[in-house]
Every structure is written in structure tokens, then in C-alpha cells.
Amino acid sequence: MxxxxxxxxxxxxxxxxxxxxxxxxxxxxxxxxxPVVGMLPGLLQNAPNVHEYTTQLLQNTGGTxxxxxxxxxxxxxxxxxxxxNIHHIxxxxxxxxxxxxxxxxxxxPLGDGIFNSDSDLWRYQRKLMQSMMKNxxxxxxxxxVARGKLEKGLIPVLDHVSSMGIEVDLQDVFQRYTFDTxxxxxxxxDPNCLSIEFPKVTHVKAFDQIEKxxxxxxxxxxxxxxxxxxxxxxxxxxxxNAIKVFDEFVYKCISSKQEELSRSSLxxxxxxxxxxxxxxxxxxxxxxxxQSDGFPKSKQFLRDTxxxxxxAGRDTVSAxxxxxLWLVSTHPSVEAKILEEIRENLVINKENSHWxxxxxxxxxxxxxxxxxxxxxxxxLPFQHKxxxxxxxxxxxxxxxxxxxxxxxxxxxxxxxxxxxKDCSEFKPERWISEQGRIVHVPSxxxxxxNAGPRSCLGKDMSFIQMKIVASTIxxxxxxxxxxxxxxxxxxxxxxxxxxGLKVKVTKxxxxxxxL
Numbered sequence: 320m321x322x323x324x325x326x327x328x329x330x331x332x333x334x335x336x337x338x339x340x341x342x343x344x345x346x347x348x349x350x351x352x353x354p355v356v357g358m359l360p361g362l363l364q365n366a367p368n369v370h371e372y373t374t375q376l377l378q379n380t381g382g383t384x385x386x387x388x389x390x391x392x393x394x395x396x397x398x399x400x401x402x403x404n405i406h407h408i409x410x411x412x413x414x415x416x417x418x419x420x421x422x423x424x425x426x427x428p429l430g431d432g433i434f435n436s437d438s439d440l441w442r443y444q445r446k447l448m449q450s451m452m453k454n455x456x457x458x459x460x461x462x463x464v465a466r467g468k469l470e471k472g473l474i475p476v477l478d479h480v481s482s483m484g485i486e487v488d489l490q491d492v493f494q495r496y497t498f499d500t501x502x503x504x505x506x507x508x509d510p511n512c513l514s515i516e517f518p519k520v521t522h523v524k525a526f527d528q529i530e531k532x533x534x535x536x537x538x539x540x541x542x543x544x545x546x547x548x549x550x551x552x553x554x555x556x557x558x559x560n561a562i563k564v565f566d567e568f569v570y571k572c573i574s575s576k577q578e579e580l581s582r583s584s585l586x587x588x589x590x591x592x593x594x595x596x597x598x599x600x601x602x603x604x605x606x607x608x609x610q611s612d613g614f615p616k617s618k619q620f621l622r623d624t625x626x627x628x629x630x631a632g633r634d635t636v637s638a639x640x641x642x643x644l645w646l647v648s649t650h651p652s653v654e655a656k657i658l659e660e661i662r663e664n665l666v667i668n669k670e671n672s673h674w675x676x677x678x679x680x681x682x683x684x685x686x687x688x689x690x691x692x693x694x695x696x697x698x699l700p701f702q703h704k705x706x707x708x709x710x711x712x713x714x715x716x717x718x719x720x721x722x723x724x725x726x727x728x729x730x731x732x733x734x735x736x737x738x739x740k741d742c743s744e745f746k747p748e749r750w751i752s753e754q755g756r757i758v759h760v761p762s763x764x765x766x767x768x769n770a771g772p773r774s775c776l777g778k779d780m781s782f783i784q785m786k787i788v789a790s791t792i793x794x795x796x797x798x799x800x801x802x803x804x805x806x807x808x809x810x811x812x813x814x815x816x817x818x819g820l821k822v823k824v825t826k827x828x829x830x831x832x833x834l
Contacts, residue, residue: 419705430623501632507595
């Protein structure tokens, strides 16, 4: 027994000595690759500010670096913000860089939706989704839903908090607004999350938990979270419970829609102004037949597809709006220019004036300000890829087969070679040409809406929603961030604010409401 203890003590002493020498050798490095545990300690230590930490590391390595995880954990990956590497990965050699099996494992709560699929299944879903979203009836329905939720949700809530002089979490308001609108556009159902009562909605909280758990899977070894999943403990137990709650909500909506459609003519349901995507999918897919296009059709397929729409429509737009309003409220000169542009281009000299879709195209400075906000705070701050075959990136880095890659969108927005030495500043003017038009920036440099064959189909819809909400709020209200309120990114796969955005809202006395 004494001999065993002696061997253990000698091993521990040797291991500590090895760590000490390794630390001495790397003490001037920006990140330490420890024996056994790799770079994981540095990642965990900097998890609260992981995006700034990643940006600093990549700047020190010229834009591309390698992360080494603990031994035998399969956590190694290459990370880059080099725009030429990004262009190569997303466009020039697209077929070699799918999402990959590790991505699909981490994001398995999303099922086989377009966000989580590759190859033929992805192409099939993209073609189907494109046909839906380019339909004129859907665009009309989007306008109807956005205007209706402004009139019955957002404006009453902001009027209420303004008149009461109370603080409000604007991030919570935007999440409620976008969840209501995306449910209406996707499921044809209004959960009425946005009202002056601020009701607690269990399936919305469940969705938030799903996001947190997916991010957790990014920063711990896969074997660890898989063990938690098998034992149903810790974060994985929370995830399982959240999925059950949210699935109950989605499946109930699907069943109700199928029953509704069985009782009436589909042509009546798809009349102008009633083009929700679930109805359109049921019509086009023939869900009950289980045989079109070689892909199985079921409630599971509808669940995965609708969940993808809900995730994209709720979180990306609400996160984008939150950071945008914070930036505008802390830059008075930008706010003044947006106000002047609205005054000049929207009809404001009549009571109960309304914006039209075409009017939004005239708000060039507002568009530039939104782009600038999305550059600095992209709603999805990183992106995964997986190398099928070995390759060499334009930067000269060799990529072995089955290597995981991560693209840092957050860091890409802070590259001096692209955006200049003032890249950390909020300057909408950088997006506007001398002729007063929006400056085109290649998608591999401004990656918020992805690039290449997987470019975001909802880009135009996202801009429309953000312009509608932003112009309405800025024209009708002055937003002031509560003093000393901490503004930090949350630890999530979506770039939310960790503590929300606490503000006070004051109604502009001279403004007539624009809807």
C-alpha cells in the first residue's frame, strides 16, 4: 500500500513539474496549450467574454489559429476570421465543408431542419423554403403581421411604460414581439407574449434553455455532456425537459392546423393575407403520403422545419434590434440623423400616417446603421464547418480530413484591414457612398447573413422587420439606457445581452405615430 502511495505522489509531483516547465515556456504566449488538458482552461476562464478573447487570440495569430482541446476529447478545431479563408470555405470549396457530424450532434435539438442538414436533404429543403418565401402572398402576410403586432402589441406596451415612467427590458420586449410575429408567420398562431401584463410563457422559457444548453455543449468535452445526457443530470437534464415543453407546443400547433385544414378548403386558407408557412408546407408536402421527393414526411419533419423557422425568426431579429437600439441610444448624433431621414422620407404630416414597404427603401441611413450594428454584434457570432477531405487554406494553413473549423463572425467585424483603424467604432457612414447609396461589402467580409450557397434566405425579411420596428420606435420615442446598467454579451449561441437592456422610454410629444 505504501509503495502505491509513493508512486502516486511521484506521478503527481512529476506532472506538476511538467506543468510548471510548460507554463514557463509559454508564459509570454497569449494562450497556453497545457499537457493533457490543452487550451481548455483558458477557454473556460474566459468564457464570460469568449468573443473578445477569441478576437484577441486571432489578431495575435494573423487571423487563423488552432485550438487544442484535452487529450482524447475530439475538441480540436481551426478557427479563423481571415476573409479569404472564409470565401474559400463557404464558396470556392463549398462541397468540402459541410456542417459535419459534430455540429449535428451539438445541435440535435433542431432535428433535421435546414439549419442542421447537409447534402441532398439540405438542397431539397432550401429549394422548398425558397419557393415559399418568394411567394407574393407571404410578403403581403409579413406586412400584415408586422403592422398588426405594432398596433396591438409594441405601441401599447411602449405607451404604457412611457406614461408610467417605469423601466423596461427592451430585449425582453423585442423577444416577445419577434416570437409573436414568427409564430403568426410560421404557425398561423399568435401566442400573445407581448402585452402590458408581460405574461410568463413556458415554451418561450424552454426555448431559451435549449439555446443555453447548446452553448454549454460548445465549451465542455463531448464525452462529458454525452455522459450527462445518458445519466439525465445537469445541463442535459434541463435540455431534455426544455425540449419536451417546446415540442408539446409545436406538435399541438401542427395537429390543430391539420385538423383546421381538414375541415375547410386549402384554397380558402391560402387566400391573400393568410399565408402562414405551416399551411403552405402541409399543402405542398402532402404530409400524410410519406413519399414525395424521396424524403419521409411526418410530423417530425414539420416539427424540425417549423422549429428552424422559429429559431431564426425570433432570436436573430430580436438580438439585432436590441444591440441596434442600444447603439443608437448611446450615439445621439446617429439618432438625430435617423430622425431627420424619417422626417424627410416618410409621410408624417398627416394624422395616423402609415409607412408602406416601398417607403422603407428610402431610409438609406437607417439601413447603414442597421448594417453597422450587425457588423459589430452579429446575432450568430460564430459558425461551424467540417472538412471532408484534406485541403490548404489561402492563408497557407493545412486542413486535414475530418478537421472541425469555426468561423468567428464577431471577430470578422473587428478586422482593421477590412473596416479601418476605427473598426471598433459605431459609424453608419462607412456604409454610405458619396452618392448617398449603400456601399456593397462582399458577404465573406460581412458574414451576418452567411455567404455562398448557404446564404440566408431570410435576409430581406430580417431587414424589413428591423426597419419597421426601428423607425417606429425612434420616431415616436426617445430611449435612454438606465444609468450603470451593464451591457455584456451572454454566453449563448445567439448574441443576446447577458443582463437584458434596461431602459426608460419617453414619448416624443411632436410625433404622430408611424405604423
